Structures are given as C-alpha cells and as structure tokens.
Amino acid sequence: QKEVEQNSGPLSVPEGAIASLNCTYSDRGSQSFFWYRQYSGKSPELIMSIYSNGDKEDGRFTAQLNKASQYVSLLIRDSQPSDSATYLCAVNMDQAGTALIFGKGTTLSVSS
Amino acid sequence: KAGVTQTPRYLIKTRGQQVTLSCSPISGHRSVSWYQQTPGQGLQFLFEYFSETQRNKGNFPGRFSGRQFSNSRSEMNVSTLELGDSALYLCASRPGTSRTSEQYFGPGTRLTVT
Numbered sequence: 001q002k003e004v005e006q007n008s009g010p011l012s013v014p015e016g017a018i019a020s021l022n023c024t025y026s027d028r029g030s031q032s033f034f035w036y037r038q039y040s041g042k043s044p045e046l047i048m049s050i051y052s053n054g055d056k057e058d059g060r061f062t063a064q065l066n067k068a069s070q071y072v073s074l075l076i077r078d079s080q081p082s083d084s085a086t087y088l089c090a091v092n093m094d095q096a097g098t099a100l101i102f103g104k105g106t107t108l109s110v111s112s
Numbered sequence: 113k114a115g116v117t118q119t120p121r122y123l124i125k126t127r128g129q130q131v132t133l134s135c136s137p138i139s140g141h142r143s144v145s146w147y148q149q150t151p152g153q154g155l156q157f158l159f160e161y162f163s164e165t166q167r168n169k170g171n172f173p174g175r176f177s178g179r180q181f182s183n184s185r186s187e188m189n190v191s192t193l194e195l196g197d198s199a200l201y202l203c204a205s206r207p208g209t210s211r212t213s214e215q216y217f218g219p220g221t222r223l224t225v226t
Contacts, residue, residue, distance in 0.1 A: 034214065043202055043217040044155070093157065097206075098168040099145060100215060102155035 002027045004091050006103035015112045019076040023089030023103055026070070032092040033065055033072045034100065039085045047087075048074065079110045113139055116205050116218030124224045130191040133221045135203035137184050143208025144186040145215060146178060149200040161186055162208045190223075198225045 003026040013019045021035075032051055036044035048063040050056045050072065056063045062075040072091075076083055086105040093099040117136045125131050137144050146158040157170040161180035178188040184205075190197055200222050204215035 036217075043200075043220045046214055046216060049214050088155065090155075094168060096167065097210070097213065098143070098160040098162070099157040099170065100147075100155075101157070102147075104154045 002030075002091075002093060002101055004089055004101050004103040006087075006089050006106050008104055009107040010109050011106055012109045012111065013079050015079060015081060015110055017079050017110075019079045019083065019108055019110070021074040021076075021087050021089075021106050021108065023072045023074075024070055025072070025089075025091045025101075027091070027093075028067075028070060029095070030067075030070075030091045031095070032097060033063070034090040035061075035063060035072075035074045036088040036090060036102075037083075037085045038088055038105065044088055076108075079108075081110050081112045084108055084110045116203060116216055118201075118203055118218040118221050120221060121219060122222045122224075124226065125193050126226055127193055127195060129193050130189060131193060131223060132187055132189045133201055133203075133223075135186045135188075135205075135218055137186070137203075137205030138216060141205040141207050141216075142184050143206045143213075144180060144184065145204045145206075146186070146188050147202045147204065148172075149202060149220075150198075155202070158188065193225045195225050197223065199223060 035048045038044045050063040064073045089103040090100040143162045145160040160168045180186045206213045
C-alpha cells in the first residue's frame, strides 16, 4: 500500500527562524510532489510543487526532493506567526497524476 | 480567475439519507478530484473525473459515487449515510492534460451525519 509519512508535530519555532518539515513516501515510482498549507477550518492551499531531484525555491519557501532516499522536505525561512498551520505533503498516486496520497500533516506553530 | 467553488458549504443529514455535493472547477480545468478529510484518516482520495469519465477511484464503498457534466462541473453522491461519513468533502481541479499538473482545492463541504 502506498504511503506518505510525516511527523505530526507540533513543530514549534520562534519568529524569524527556519522551519523544516519532512516527508517520506513509499512508492519509488512517484513522480510529482506537493506541499499544501491548511489553516484550521479551511481547505488545503498549494504552496509548492517539485518534480526533479534538488531544491526549488519560491520566496521564503524551499522544497527539496531526494528520490533515491524517497524523501521530500519543505523549508520555511524567516518564519512568521501567519505561517502557523498544518502542512500536508502529497504525492501522485498514479502515473497519470489523477490522484494524490496525502500525509497526515505536520502542525507548525510560530511564536512571536 | 475564479477558484474552485463547492456547494453547499455545510450540510446536516440523518443516518440513512442520501446527499449530493456539487463542485465547479476553475475555468478551463477539465479534471475534478474528490477527497474526504477526517481527523482520524486525514485526506483520502475518492475519485477523479476527466471529460465526463471516471479515470480513477479510491478505496471507498459503492455508496460513494460521482459524475461529471459536459461543462466540467462535478457532483458526488453518498447514499445510505452512516455516522462515519461525517467529514469535510473537498474537490480539487486541475487542467488534466498533464500528469504533473497541480491540483487546487475548493473550500469544501462540511457534512455532519446525525
């Protein structure tokens, strides 16, 4: 069974620090990887997508992918209290990209 | 461009009833996926439709069904509701023409079964 694993947290960091969120996946054939942010009571919001090994940066966010280790991470630089949310890692379940498998999410708390 | 819309936003039903939820994708998107989110199981894939055809289905009982119309709008139906069906139901849209394209979620429908 294909799985995506995340530490549930909570991960607590002070304002201005770097938050590091990690995710592992079981299907070596997975091709597409996504990070979503979900505030309490809201729906998931896409933050980053990554498809190739290495780093991808977008503003304060950097996604890192290592397919050999089946590992994907999200770094949030200069963390702000508004970053406090649950971060969901998602991986394509099939080659056609029709479905995502989600991890249970990591709760991030940024204190001011 | 308008985002994904879902109606209704909240719904309360009684065990044994059926329910229909609606989703309108982002303009130009032809793929609609449905997910169930519960505190215990997290986000789980229900099914995906593209050009009115179901292309993929998750591990849910046959009480869960869906369809897509020619304008890409989609509905999902749950028959014979059970207490365990209480959840946030999310739909997500994407263009559907590339296997790597990103999915964008709607606000969800919060279903409570009593």
